[in-house]
Amino acid sequence: xxxxxxxxxxxxxxxxxxxxxxxxxxxxxxxxxxxxxxxxxxxxxxxxxxxxxxxxxxxxxxxxxxxxxxxxxxxxxxxxxxxxxxxxxxxxxxxxxxxxxxxxxxxxxxxxxxxxxxxxxxxxxxxxxxxxxxxxxxxxxxxxxxxxxxxxxxxxxxxxxxxxxxxxxxxxxxxxxxxxxxxxxxxxxxxxxxxxxxxxxxxxxxxxxxxxxxxxxxxxxxxxxxxxxxxxxxxxxxxxxxxxxxxxxxxxxxxxxxxxxxxxxxxxxxxxxxxxxxxxxxxxxxxxxxxxxxxxxxxxxxxxxxxxxxxxxxxxxxxxxxxxx
Amino acid sequence: xxxxxxxxxxxxxxxxxxxxxxxxxxxxxxxxxxxxxxxxxxxxxxxxxxxxxxxxxxxxxxxxxxxxxxxxxxxxxxxxxxxxxxxxxxxxxxxxxxxxxxxxxxxxxxxxxxxxxxxxxxxxxxxxxxxxxxxxxxxxxxxxxxxxxxxxxxxxxxxxxxxxxxxxxxxxxxxxxxxxxxxxxxxxxxxxxxxxxxxxxxxxxxxxxxxxxxxxxxxxxxxxxxxxxxxxxxxxxxxxxxxxxxxxxxxxxxxxxxxxxxxxxxxxxxxxxxxxxxxxxxxxxxxxxxxxx
Numbered sequence: 001x002x003x004x005x006x007x008x009x010x011x012x013x014x015x016x017x018x019x020x021x022x023x024x025x026x027x028x029x030x031x032x033x034x035x036x037x038x039x040x041x042x043x044x045x046x047x048x049x050x051x052x053x054x055x056x057x058x059x060x061x062x063x064x065x066x067x068x069x070x071x072x073x074x075x076x077x078x079x080x081x082x083x084x085x086x087x088x089x090x091x092x093x094x095x096x097x098x099x100x101x102x103x104x105x106x107x108x109x110x111x112x113x114x115x116x117x118x119x120x121x122x123x124x125x126x127x128x129x130x131x132x133x134x135x136x137x138x139x140x141x142x143x144x145x146x147x148x149x150x151x152x153x154x155x156x157x158x159x160x161x162x163x164x165x166x167x168x169x170x171x172x173x174x175x176x177x178x179x180x181x182x183x184x185x186x187x188x189x190x191x192x193x194x195x196x197x198x199x200x201x202x203x204x205x206x207x208x209x210x211x212x213x214x215x216x217x218x219x220x221x222x223x224x225x226x227x228x229x230x231x232x233x234x235x236x237x238x239x240x241x242x243x244x245x246x247x248x249x250x251x252x253x254x255x256x257x258x259x260x261x262x263x264x265x266x267x268x269x270x271x272x273x274x275x276x277x278x279x280x281x282x283x284x285x286x287x288x289x290x291x292x293x294x295x296x297x298x299x300x301x302x303x304x305x306x307x308x309x310x311x312x313x314x315x316x317x318x319x320x321x322x323x324x325x
Numbered sequence: 326x327x328x329x330x331x332x333x334x335x336x337x338x339x340x341x342x343x344x345x346x347x348x349x350x351x352x353x354x355x356x357x358x359x360x361x362x363x364x365x366x367x368x369x370x371x372x373x374x375x376x377x378x379x380x381x382x383x384x385x386x387x388x389x390x391x392x393x394x395x396x397x398x399x400x401x402x403x404x405x406x407x408x409x410x411x412x413x414x415x416x417x418x419x420x421x422x423x424x425x426x427x428x429x430x431x432x433x434x435x436x437x438x439x440x441x442x443x444x445x446x447x448x449x450x451x452x453x454x455x456x457x458x459x460x461x462x463x464x465x466x467x468x469x470x471x472x473x474x475x476x477x478x479x480x481x482x483x484x485x486x487x488x489x490x491x492x493x494x495x496x497x498x499x500x501x502x503x504x505x506x507x508x509x510x511x512x513x514x515x516x517x518x519x520x521x522x523x524x525x526x527x528x529x530x531x532x533x534x535x536x537x538x539x540x541x542x543x544x545x546x547x548x549x550x551x552x553x554x555x556x557x558x559x560x561x562x563x564x565x566x567x568x569x570x571x572x573x574x575x576x577x578x579x580x581x582x583x584x585x586x587x588x589x590x591x592x593x594x595x596x597x598x599x600x601x602x603x604x605x606x607x608x609x610x611x612x613x614x615x616x617x618x
Contacts, residue, residue, distance in 0.1 A: 015514040026517035030435055033522075036427035037445045040489060044448050047463045047486075054466045105361040114358060126366045132607050133372060134547025136577045137596045141372050143581055144379075144589075185368045216351035239454055246456025248550035249574075253581060273458050273550070280462075280554050295462045306454040310447060 051296050058293035066293055072259045072275070074283065079290035081297060083259040087269035088301070091176055091255065092244035094265075095183035099244075100237050102184070103191025107233075110192075111199040112221055131189035139253030142182040147171075147254070150178060154266050171266035174256035179269075182250050191240040194313070198232020199225060201320040231316025238309035246302045248273040272298040380597030383590045388598070393560050393576060399587055403595050405562045406571040409477065410602070412563060413556060413572060414546050416481025417488050422538055425492025429534075430522050432493065433500035434508070446497070452490035458550035460486040465554050477563065477570035480556030484545040491544060495537025499530040536614030543606035547599060549574030573599045 018026070058066070062079060069080015106127060110120055154171035161167045171177065202225055210220040226233070256268025257278045272294055280291050387402050394401030428449075432442045464483040469475055503526050511521045527534070549572070557569040558579060573595050580592035 017515050018517045018520075022517050022520065026519040029519035029522070030431075033427045033431035033435055034441070036424045037431040037441055039424055040428055040445050040448055040452075040493065041441070043486065043489070044452065046467075047459070050463055050466045051459070054462075102361055102365045105358055106365055109358045109362045114355065123362060123366070126369055128607070129604070130365075130369050132543060132547075132603050133369075134549070134574060134596075134599055134603060136549045136574045136581075137372065137376070137547070137600055140577055140581050140592055140596055141368075141375055145371055145375060188365060216347050218351040218354040219347065242454045246454070246458070248456065248458040249578060253578065273456055276458050276462065277550060277553055280465075281557065292462065292466070295459060298456060299459055302454065302456050302459075303451065306451045309454070310450045314447075 048299070051292060051299055054292040055289065055296040058289040059296075062290070062293065066290075067297065070259070070261065072279075072290075074279075074287040077286055079287070079293075081272065081275070081294050083261050084270045084272045084275045084294065085297065085301075086261045087176070087255065088245055088271040088273070088298075090263075091180045091183055091251065091269065091271060092241055094176070094180035095187050095244045096237060096241050097184075098181065099184035099187030100191050100240060103188045103236070103240065104195050104233060106188065106192040107195035107199055107236075108221055108225075111196055112217070112225065127189050127192050130185060131193075135186065135247065135249040136253070138182050138186060139250040142178055142250060142254045143174075146178045146181055147173060150181070158266065165263045166265050169262065169264040169267045172268075174254050174268055175266050176255060176262075176269045177265040179251050179255035180265075182254055183244050183247055186247060186250065187240040187244050190243050191236045194236035194239060195229070195233045198229040198236065198316070198320075201232065201317065202228045229320075231312060232320070235309050235313035235316065238305060238312060242302055242305040242309055245305060246273055246298065248277050252277040272301075376593065376597045376600055379590070379593035380595075383594040384597065388591075388594055392562070393571070393580075393591070394587060395560075396585065401587070401591065403571070403573065403576050403591060403598075405559065406573045406576045406595065407598065408563055409480075409556070409559070409570040410546060410572045410574070410599075412566075413477055413480040413484055413552070413570065414542060416478065416566075417484035417545055418538075418542055420482065420485040421488035421492055421541070425489050425538075425541075426496050426527075426534060428489075428493045429496035429500060430526070432497045434522055434526055435518060445493070449490040449493045453494065455487070455490075456550075457487055457548055458553070460484075461551040461553055461555050464551070469555055472567065474567060475555060475557035475569040477556055477566045477568070480552045480570060480572070481566075483551035483555045484548060487545050487548060487551060488541045491541040492537055495540065496530075496534045499533025499537060500526050502533060503529045532614050536610045539606050539610035539613060543603050543610065546606065547574060547603045549578055553578075573602075 058079070062069070066080055067085070068082045069078065070082050071078050071080055072083075073079075106123070109115070110123060110127075115123065151171050154167075154177065157167045158170050206224060206228060207220055210224040215223065251271050252274035255271060255274055257270050257274055258268035259270050259275075260267065262269065275294055276291055276298070279287065283291055387400065389402060389404045389407060391400065391402030392405055393403055428445060432446055436442050460483045463486065464479050468479040468482055472479065507525050507529065508521050511525045512518075516524065552572050552575055556572060556575070558575045559569045559571045561571075563570055577592045577595050577599065580588040580595070583589065
């Protein structure tokens with residue numbers, strides 16, 4: 001027999017409306033979460049503002065000529081980042097070509113039923129572990145394994161094909177090629193992970209339809225799966241490129257930190273990030289301002305690439321999953 | 326002969342012989358994919374081999390208790406760097422975990438479709454690709470210049486900047502996995518939204534959230550670029566948070582370019598220790614995130 005009011009406080013009921021204190025707690029907690037979400041937005045704004053502010057004196061002194069200046073000399077207070085921009089983009093593109101090819105192939109290999117489940121776990125773990133190894137450790141490995149290994153090959157290429165600009169110098173230790181190779185290994189997991197997601201978004205029916213029409217496994221992959229997942233794979237490449245542009249330590253250890261512009265794969269070069277890493281700690285006031293300007297340039301480039309990559313990814317993911325984000 | 330049998334020639338030939346060029350092509354490409362996959366595994370094998378052979382050779386207890394050696398000294402260790410790494414990662418975790426999980430709660434539960442949520446989510450994704458050295462530059466400008474000294478605190482904050490976006494994104498995913506029905510039931514029983522989060526979403530999503538948190542910790546533990554000019558380095562034991570602090574990654578960087586065998590050996594040993602720390606965190610995150618059912 002229930003004849004009390006349904007919302008009346010009842011000692012036995014398991015439901016009751018929130019008390020005033022609980023409302024107050026709720027209000028303050030939701031306020032806290034909103035503030036945390038804002039904190040992230042403000043952090044990004046603050047980073048942009050602060051690096052911009054620190055770079056302001058150098059922007060004032062060197063204007064945009066900084067971007068195509070080719071010397072970096074703290075004594076003469078002449079600063080230009082063209083060689084570093086060149087090295088950043090050159091090494092990243094090289095790394096992306098190698099790492100992208102391996103990453104996408106790995107993604108196909110892992111998602112298109114080449115492997116029994118247990119072996120797939122092994123290869124997936126390998127990719128995960130590549131992503132987990134710190135940049136400095138790759139740098140150390142690059143110095144003592146990659147450079148000695150590729151040096152004989154590089155010398156041979158220079159001796160035989162030295163007339164080709166890409167091989168026009170000898171590899172005297174650190175240089176663009178070892179840096180790009182190690183960078184490729186570091187880009188591989190990013191590209192592989194995002195490409196895998198993109199390939200898994202393709203409905204199974206699409207592949208079945210291709211098989212049903214008599215396609216071989218690779219015809220199905222190359223003519224159906226890859227084109228269908230193209231948007232996601234493209235964004236994987238863009239985001240991998242973004243990762244390569246900002247990678248610092250391994251490059252600072254392997255690229256030779258030399259401000260010159262050369263197409264030779266064996267010449268030492270420099271990147272924006274490794275310029276910062278190697279010059280910042282010992283820089284004086286003036287050079288530090290110039291380095292802040294270089295940091296701003298790096299920030300602008302990576303931000304543009306990352307925003308573009310994430311935008312393409314969001315767009316294609318939405319389309320593939322039929323409007324549901 | 327029954328009527329259901331298919332007349333000869335009505336079905337295409339389903340087995341493919343190797344006389345067809347397409348079949349050969351497919352087989353070749355499959356072989357190629359195997360070669361590529363094995364080649365991709367090669368660097369990892371080589372790195373691990375070098376770590377175990379070069380780093381393992383120097384592994385001893387004095388590595389953990391001794392200070393880094395100077396130029397021509399023999400022996401030595403990097404106890405202060407291990408301590409420094411843990412202290413700075415700890416500071417980063419203290420800052421980043423609360424902010425990250427709270428922001429994730431906002432994104433997953435309180436206002437998933439609000440404009441602020443969309444902007445935050447997008448910025449978090451962009452920040453995961455943010456060059457880590459720029460976190461160092463930023464913190465240098467904000468904290469190191471203000472304090473007038475390199476410090477463990479600055480290093481920790483720089484690492485926190487890198488941790489937050491990873492935690493936000495993974496924690497949001499974990500919280501979204503909590504079934505709608507459970508939240509509805511809690512609300513139906515008179516829970517406020519924050520009670521729903523505290524008593525339903527967080528406990529249920531905990532394994533996933535922990536996975537994200539531990540992965541974020543693993544990621545920053547190996548970072549060196551943001552520490553280069555925030556924490557700098559120190560050859561002595563940590564005696565306060567407001568002074569230059571050693572870390573394993575910076576030790577590896579510094580020692581890798583030294584012309585002394587002793588330092589190079591220590592760099593390899595430090596790499597081994599660092600990779601072990603990172604891997605332990607990675608394995609931990611998998612164990613924690615494994616569904617218990």
